[in-house]
Amino acid sequence: MPRKTVQKPFTITVIVQGTVIKDNYSGDGKRVSGFRRNYKHADILKLKMKARTLLDGRKKLPVFKVKDELMKQLMEHRVSVVIGETGSGKSTQIPQFLMKQIKGKIAVTQPRRVAAINLATRVSEEFGCDVGRDxxxxxxxxxxxxxxxxLKYMTDGMLLREMMLDPLLSDYSAVIVDEAHERTILTDMILGFLKELLVRKRKDDKNFRVIVMSATLDADKFSAFFNKAPIFFIEGRLFHVDRYYLPHSVDDIIDSMVKSIIQVNQEQTKGDVLCFLPGQEDIDKVTSILHQIAPALPREAPMIVPLPLYAALPPQQQLKVFDKVKPHQRKVxxxxxxxxxxxTIPGVRYVIDSGLRKIKVWRHELGLSTLLTVPISKASASQRTGRAGREAPGKCFRLYTENDYIKLSQNTEPEIIRSEIVYPVLMLKRLGVDDILNWFWLENPGRSALIAALQQLYALNALSDSGKITDLGEQMAVLPVTPHLGAVLIQASKFGVLSTVMDIVACLSVDNLILTPPSEQRDVINAKRRETCTLGDRYGDLVMLKELFNIYNDISSSDERRIWCKSLGVSYKGFKNVLRIRKQISQYMDSMDGRKNEKERHSGVEDGNKSKNDDSNEDEIKTSVPLNYELVLKSFLKGFITNTAIGMPDRSYRTVTSGDTISIHPSSLLFGKKIDAVMYIEHVYTMKGYARNVSAIKTDWLREMAPHCLDRG
DNA sequence: TGGGGATTT
Structure with missing residues (x-):
């Protein structure tokens, strides 16, 4: 074959589907724990004995009392909605009942990883097998x-991924969608796809069953969606929780929270207190106030032990909420x-609820997100209240009036109508849905949101002029990153800088990797970061991530890694995750590329002059090659061309798309610098418009990398 | 010099 300089851009069609899902599954290559190929009779006996001891407990669950009636309904209808309150045992028992009655595999989806793992572990004990067996x-x-x-417990995301590879879900004869009331984007998507399956693709398969499980009373919505599917109600097993309201509304939620905590501590008997606040800032404030005043409180009341809990908190500190305290102490x-x-924290008898939470709202017309503090829904208020009644009767103190409560919306607004939906739309396209606007949306995100998403996909070359998914789009749909980052990866491969870009994309895929240091350490840590990341100091945060990644990767012992992370205010746990994601991305890129060009591969330096990167060794992370920041940043422009802004003489920045003012976020290494043009990964609006994860670019790169979309505005 | 809720492939 006469091919010397320019090689084929990409082996696009060769997405070996089986390989992809296999890679995905093998993930970090760990073997399934506890799974043994050769069973001895004694082992099985032991497992069955254990299962038998659990049976008595199971029989006491509310769901067991209604078993016959429930199963009759589930068997008679293709779709059922089951309302099971907390403690009903629905998630563990119903799948097992079903297992005995139907042939074929059952999938049970969960919004969260831990829930899927814990349920499977528990149910396999009850069933009498090792996890990963039956x-x-x-x-x-x-x-x-x-x-x-x-019987397979899985995350929503995993089932969607399987759907992308097998749209018929032909492996399964039943799908149970658990926690549907949470209305996450992924759950909503699954319900839409299941409806499509039932009315179209598996219309005649009368043995295919769908069960929607919800904890709250919004079942009518699900029932109506599935053509008036019957609803089955199972009561829960929570203790009674008294509810108390404030006589008047308050403005200062922190003050109100502190006062309530002190009052509860003095007036109420034994039991820990769980307080709900909207965000980290409020939590840190209340925690520090409590630390200050705790020693001055009356001796006869228990000693308050304040414990903050939020996702960005280091895992070690998070775990402190489970620690036992001394008899005269009380956890708050x-x-x-x-x-x-x-x-779920054991020992909680009292809940104090601010009635607030934070949500991120995506403004698709502006391409930016805002963070808002909003009142919770009644469903959420009831969920929070229930946290006080898991072990014994409890009390819930609501820091709002009863009238405020009455005005709350019944259910939490589904996520899909306030989020970016580029990826959901790409999934639909991948599954061959043409009429996106009139798809089986449980909640239709609305015409303008859908069109904005289509335009984004078009700009990323994921869709053709006629609105069909392109080969590039197919690849993006399968990559385990956002479509924007998918476009970046594919471009990086063409530029020959894939390895570096994979490092950075993996870093961007992890939340809370770069931590915000406490104010007293801020200057020290910022200086240290600049000193450590000399290139990042010039070219911005993406380059900084690569520099940090390199150093982390080159440190051999985990103890040293831990110390290094601490000194720079970055998350150790986060970086461990970065490596796993890096590996997964690498496997996907490999499998996409196919093995066609095996012989043409050249090993060695990633210098960007070669049009095709050596990917046979992608798992080998390259930390020693010189960084070609220009090609790296140009690759990112491919996915973020609309996230660019031009520096003005007055040191402000104006976005390329709308001309609006945008500022570099103070957490960026480029904060306070004068730069001709910048590209950013995220545009957030709080007090004003901020660019986050910022890089310095050149204005002529824009024209070079600008696809068809720039002219259209 | 800002502030970031929670998920997931």
Whole structure:
């Protein structure tokens, strides 16, 4: 073959689907824990004995009392909605009942990884098998299933991924969608796809079953969506919780929270206190106030032990909420929404609820997000209240009036109508949905949001002029990163800087990797970062990430890594995750590329002059090659061409798309610098418009990298 | 010199 300088840009069509999902599953290459190929009779006996001891407990669950009636309904209808309150046992028992009655595999989806893993672990004990045998789970980086697995707990994201590879879900004869009331984007997407399956693709398969499980009383919505599917109600097993309201509304939620905590501590008997506040800032304030005043409080009341809890908190500190305290002490946990569903803390008898939470709202017409503090819904208020009644009767103090409560909306607004939906739309396109506007949306995001998403995809070359998915779009749909970052990766491959860009993309895919240092350490840590990342100091945050990645990767011992992370205010746990994601991305890029050009590969330096990167060794991370920042940043422009701004003489920046003023966020290494043009990964609006994860670019790069979209505005 | 809720492939 006469090919010397220019090689084929990309082997686009060769997405080996089986390989992709296999790679995905093997993830970090860990073997399924506890799974053994050769079973001894004694082992099985032991597992079955254990299961038998659990049976008595199971029979006491509310769901067991209605088993026959419930199963009759589930068997008679293709779709059922099951309302099961907390403690009903629905998530563990119903799948097992179903297992005995139907042939074929059952999928149970969960919004969160830990829930999927814990449920599978519990249910396999009850069933009498090792996890990954008859009962297993599948979450990112961890697959505990085998050919024998008939009941599979999995995250919503995993089932969607399987759908992308097998739109018929032909492996399954039943899908149970759990926690549907949470209305996450992914759950909503699954429900839409299932409806499509039922009315079109598997219309005649009368044995295919869908069960929607919800904890709240919004079942009518689901029932109506699935053509008036019957609703089955199972009561829960929570203790009674008394509710108290304030006589008047308050303005200062921090003051009000502190006063309530002190009052509860003095007036109420034994039991820990869980307080819900909207965000980190409020939590830190209340925590420090409590630390200050705790010693001065009356001796006869328990000693307050304030404990903050939010996602950005280092894991070690998060775990402190589970520590036991001395008899004369009382835990006061100050938490965000994380304690509403994700973290359950034993010992809580009292809940104090600010009635607020924070949400990120995407403005698709502006391409930016805003962070708002908003009142919770009644459903959420009830969920928070329930946290006080898990072990014994409890009390819930609401820091708002009863009249305020009455005015709250019934249910939490579904995520999909306030989010960026580029990826959901790409999924639809990938599954061949042409009429996006009239798809089976449980909640239609609206015409303008859908059109904005289509335009984004078009600008990324994921869609053709006729609105069909392109080969590039197919690749983006399969990559485990946002479509924007997917476009960047594919461009980087063409530029021959894939390895470096994968490092950076992996860093960008991890939340809270670069931490905001406490104010007293801020200057020291900022200076240290600039000193460590000399190129990042010039070219911006993406280059900084690469520099940090290199150093982290070159440190051999985990102790040293930990110390290094601390000194720079970056997350150790985050970086461990970066490596896993880096590996997964690398495997996907490899499998996409196919093995066609095997012989043409050249090993060695990633210098960007070669049109095709050597990918046979992509798992080998390159930390020693010189950084070609220009090609790296140009690759990013491919995905973020609309996130650019030009520096003005007065040191402000104006966005290329709208001409609006935007400022470099103070957390950026480029903050306070005078730069001709910048590209940013995220545009957030708080007090004013801020660019986050900023890089210095040249204005002529814009024209060079600008696809068809720039002219259109 | 700002502030960041929670998920997931």
């Amino acid at each position: 009962v297993g789970y599948a979450v990112r980086f961890n697959n505990a299933t085998s050919y024998k697995t008939m 946990i100050l938490s965000t929404n994380i304690a509403e569903t994700s973290v």
